[in-house]
Amino acid sequence: MPSDSSSSSSSSSSDGDDRNPNSDPNPDPNPDSIDQSLDALESQLASISMSSRSPTATIDDEEVAEEEEEQSVEQLTIGNGPLNEEIRAEEATDSVEDEHIGNNSNLRAEASGVINTRPSSLCRNISEVDEVERPLSPSSSGYAGERGSTSGDDEIDDDDEDDNEIREVENDGVLESHAQWVSGKRHPDEDDASVSWRKRKKHFFILSHSGKPIYSRYGDEHKLAGFSATLQAIISFVENGGDRVKLVRAGKHQVVFLVKGPIYLVCISCTEEPYESLKGQLELLYGQMILILTKSVNRCFEKNPKFDMTSLLGGTDVVFSSLIHSFSWNPATFLHAYSCLPLAYATRQAAGAILQDVAGSGVLFALLMCKHKVISLVGAQKASLHPDDILLLSNFIMSSESFRTSESFSPICLPRYNPMAFLYAYVHYFDIDTYLVLLTTSSDAFYHLKDSRIRIETILLKSNVLSEVQRSLVDGGMHIGDLIIDPTSRAGAVSSHLGQPRPATGSPGRIMDGFAGIGGPAGLWHFIYRSIYLDQYVSSEFSSPINSLRQQKRLYRAYQKLYTSMHDKRIGPHKTQFRRDENYVLLCWVTQDFELYAAFDPLADKALAIKICNRVCQWVKDVENEIFLLGASPFSW
Amino acid sequence: MGCSSSVPDRNTGRAGGINPDSGGVIDAKNLRVKLVLLGDSGVGKSCIVLRFVRGQFDPTSKVTVGASFLSQTVALQDSTTVKFEIWDTAGQERYAALAPLYYRGAAVAVVVYDITSPESFTKAQYWVKELQKHGSPDIVMALVGNKADLQEKREVPVQDGIDYAEKNGMFFIETSAKTADNINQLFEEIAKRLPRPSPT
């Protein structure tokens, strides 16, 4: 278990050297640097923490808010065990990484000083504002659930829960009985405790160039007006100076900015995720907004710079919250690849054939999805679908409950396909997990698409695709326990589902070492394989010892860092990386065709681990018919 | 509960927008009509439809995206049937510009407000005006004050609804999707008011 010293060493990279940014001994040569502006930035940041600490609420409210926060923390400890240890562990891992990236980072602007003295004040103050200034619903909306739903949806990022949809349904029933201003705390149970914990870890804001709030992960946008005005002041200050703010470090916090025309996106995080990851998340957040509104929303700002965009995003908080939640569990968000539901080749072929059939007749894209995984997808002629669009589209559909109620026909924009124009999406759920999306450019194609869906449904039922999908959900994908070391003995196994039935324990192919039973052979715990050519990835099923969501999330973050460092342009592309820390051995291998990320027991033998990685690649090739959508790469029409 | 009515006695026109390939009339005894629901977000349009079509009320019902499509057939006492093909539109502001896509060619428009929300009543009037300008000239319009179960929170007097409906030649009714009050009546009344093709 990491000690206090490791956590202090992690902060040393930012505030431990205690330097004044003006006297930075290594002036940053990068044109993006904002050295000159640091003084001003510093005071601006100080004013953030001050302005956000000046809510107009009554003392009563404040007391209640604090009380609740305390209560939350308490529940957290009870419910989740030694979370502090967990955090420190995270930091320790981070510190390794920080050195690695920090040496090569030219983008960082270190704003130590005022904020540094109270590293956690920034985030905490923001969340205080959220909670204290809980507003009444600004609109005539009759949704009891809408009130304060911005914060209510936080629990999507709850470590203890895994499935967005179910969570959402659970939420609202309880909600109505709560007082409005506390509606962010929908459950008086421990889940909300993790929420308040989250609150201090990661914030996302969208605001307009005139400083008008558009979206805030926590709290009501309108009530955060003061705060986003401050953010906007920073942005315009730096822009006027000829620079563009990308990253500000304030103690443990990173503030990452992304400027998209009149729209500014900001992430304030103390998660120690790499800058590139956070920036990628802001890009996706922007993409999600474009999916809902198209980029032509920019015109509203041309007409009226003070245009208030929040009303245009009414009812979409849950879409953004669900996306933000996926930043902590869905590898697609940083791999920029999609994953398929494992299916027998013939089954996927049957689904693809009928989709292809309808794509010929006025359908631009036809996607058959199971949760966030692709069953099959087809595009008309030259049309190609970017993995990020698949991610954003499926997130939008899965997080919007109303799609489940009945078939619908809605305008949707695919930001990577054409950010300026709406397509029309016909959406239909075949069962609780499986849904069909037919995209068209024609606004009056509904009845045609409805007929197409009926045809598709008939075929899917006839060829048992839907029942196979359900079976795959139960069986899961690649289980590392099924990895067979000795290639000569695998022949029999691969014929069935992804190497199953599993060989009996003690079968000659398996290495029966100390790790058997927990994880795979030679201490293999988990892997992700990304096919570069297919734009698809496959991730092994989680198994012991990566059991808890917390452990899964930690591994996810480790992969995310590994990915970032492998793709760091400044230090050139890596081919392999082998890293050992107290949590894992991480091994990454990048070739022209694929990227493999594997996690092993921290005591794993290096030579053996490399051997296992080779076996994993072979295994993936052996079953690629079942785990990937072949011959239909969205980029290869 | 108020119930007032007026005199729509015209033919159903259907052009443009999302419309089935075949016309609205299956035969003289069996009608098929396109119905659109309009109104502010949260007034209960989806709840009304789900109560009518599935007999359910889900208090956690979610904000509609774009528009949902459902259908339901009513049998009338004169042994005719009317199949409603219902477009339950999203009341969110960003979809307002898209409304014509769904109401164009509709034989029936149901404009819904929430009796506890004067803003939603104002919004209903906006939709009525828009339909008068751009809807089918012979459209049957109903004005619905929903959430009638929330009497103690009422902010729009019944009489206001009655008066406005009368002035605009609309059928008026107050409903509760929650208690199912007047939901079937709403659709039955509409069915009765539909112009019938003259039997040949």
Ligand SMILES: Nc1nc2c(ncn2[C@@H]2O[C@H](COP(=O)(O)OP(=O)(O)OP(=O)(O)O)[C@@H](O)[C@H]2O)c(=O)[nH]1
């Ligand atoms: N008390 C009461 N609540 C209702 C009634 N009808 C709907 N509601 C509630 O009002 C809220 C909104 O209902 P919806 O049917 O989703 O509203 P909508 O008009 O479809 O809203 P959009 O889809 O955003 O346009 C839900 O939370 C329902 O629980 C009713 O008759 N009585």
Ligand SMILES: [Mg+2]
């Ligand atoms: Mg609705």
